[in-house]
Structures are given as C-alpha cells and as structure tokens.
Amino acid sequence: MFVAANWKMNLDKKSILEFTKSLHKFKFSNQINTCIFPPMTYIDYLHNLINNLPISVGGQNCHYKSSGAFTGEVSANFLKDTGCEYVLVGHSERRIMNYENNDEIKSRAQTAINSNLKVILCVGEKLTDREEGKALEYIEKQINDCLPNNFKDLFIAYEPIWSIGTGKIPSAFEIQEMHSHIKKIVFRISNKYINVLYGGSVNTENIKEILKITNVDGVLVGGASLKAKDFLAIYSAAVKHLDTSS
C-alpha cells in the first residue's frame, strides 16, 4: 500500500518545518510505503528534516538527459544525489503546461531508472475522452508510448485530468476497470505485475471508499496532502484499511 503526497508548487520552508513537526509526533506503520514530493528547491531541506522517519522523498519531475546545457532543468542523478528515492514522471500538469509528450516522458522514466530512482509514471484521460467512451483506449496508448523498456521499481498513477483539483472522482467501477486495464497492459508488454495508484481529488472523506476498490494499490494525493493533519488522516485510513482487510 502506497500513500504519496504531491505538494506541487506549494509550501515554503516555514510551512515545511511546521508540517514535519506533526510527522515527528506520529507513529508510522511499516506496512505503508510513503513518499512526499516537495518543490525541487526543498528536497534537501525536507530530506534532512525527516531522515529518521520511514518516509521517502521524491522529485516532481526530471529531465530526459542525465546532464548538459539545459538551463533550469533538473537531472535524475541530482535527485538521487540529494536523497530522492522516487520521481514522478508524466504528470498531466507537465504534459499540458510544459508540453511534455509521450516520447519525452518515456525518456525521462528511462533516465530516472538508470539513476536508480523508483518511478511513478502518471497517466490520465481528459473529460472528453471519458465522455466519448475512449478512456481505456487513451490510457492504453499512453502506456504503450511511455512505458520504459527495462524497469524494476515502477508504479503507475492513474490520475484522470478532469478529477485533479475538481472534487470529482470516477465511479468505483470506472477506477477498478481502469486499474485492471492498466495492470493487464503492463503485463502484456513487460511480463511484470505493476502496482497502480489512484490520484485525483483524494481527501479525508473519500479515502476509505477509494481504498476498498479492487486493484487500487495506493493513492497519489495533491491538495489534501498540504496539511499534515489531512495527510496523516489519509495515511491512517490506509493503515486501517490494511488492518481490516487482512
């Protein structure tokens, strides 16, 4: 079970320090994998603050080259070097606002793997694809085009674009159907079983129901991960889910 927090372009040094004070008072479970993705500039800061806790730190993106003349970019090697264990690749906000295409995303994932980072590859359809009944087909193409050739520690996060930050989430059937579809596609391509996280408007209210859905192996949380209290409530719901389902 995975609980991941994507802080996006939020939280400064002062608020990160406050956040981590709550983490230090909390009792973590060894059954849950958890990772926080802070803004790039605070990776080192956060990593040092939570070094003794069972929480990993990750980058929100990495470049597709390992070094070179790419002003303003961050290499997977640097992420690894600064204490990251994970990296997000192909988040829809990067695809849409930074025009990252599938080819590039595949290269980013491959570069990250070469730097020994664990990759969370994000996929997700637009509302029109969902409404036109093309969501499964759309995601299949994204995975076919973006999945790196060789991987060991790779997760997929299914984040429907229309669900991010909107409070709208797909039905339990739609999530289960998509997660099982993703697992089948990845298995067909790579002969590997993959864990699939759900992301999009996950919060303290809906977490319990989301975790009950078949084939949901964890969550990637945006807005609701910005307050330590909510993040820890989501984490606790995951622990409780495991306790009741075992």
Ligand code: 13P
């Ligand atoms: P929200 O949880 O704010 O909808 O964001 C989801 C997301 O994009 C996580 O990567």
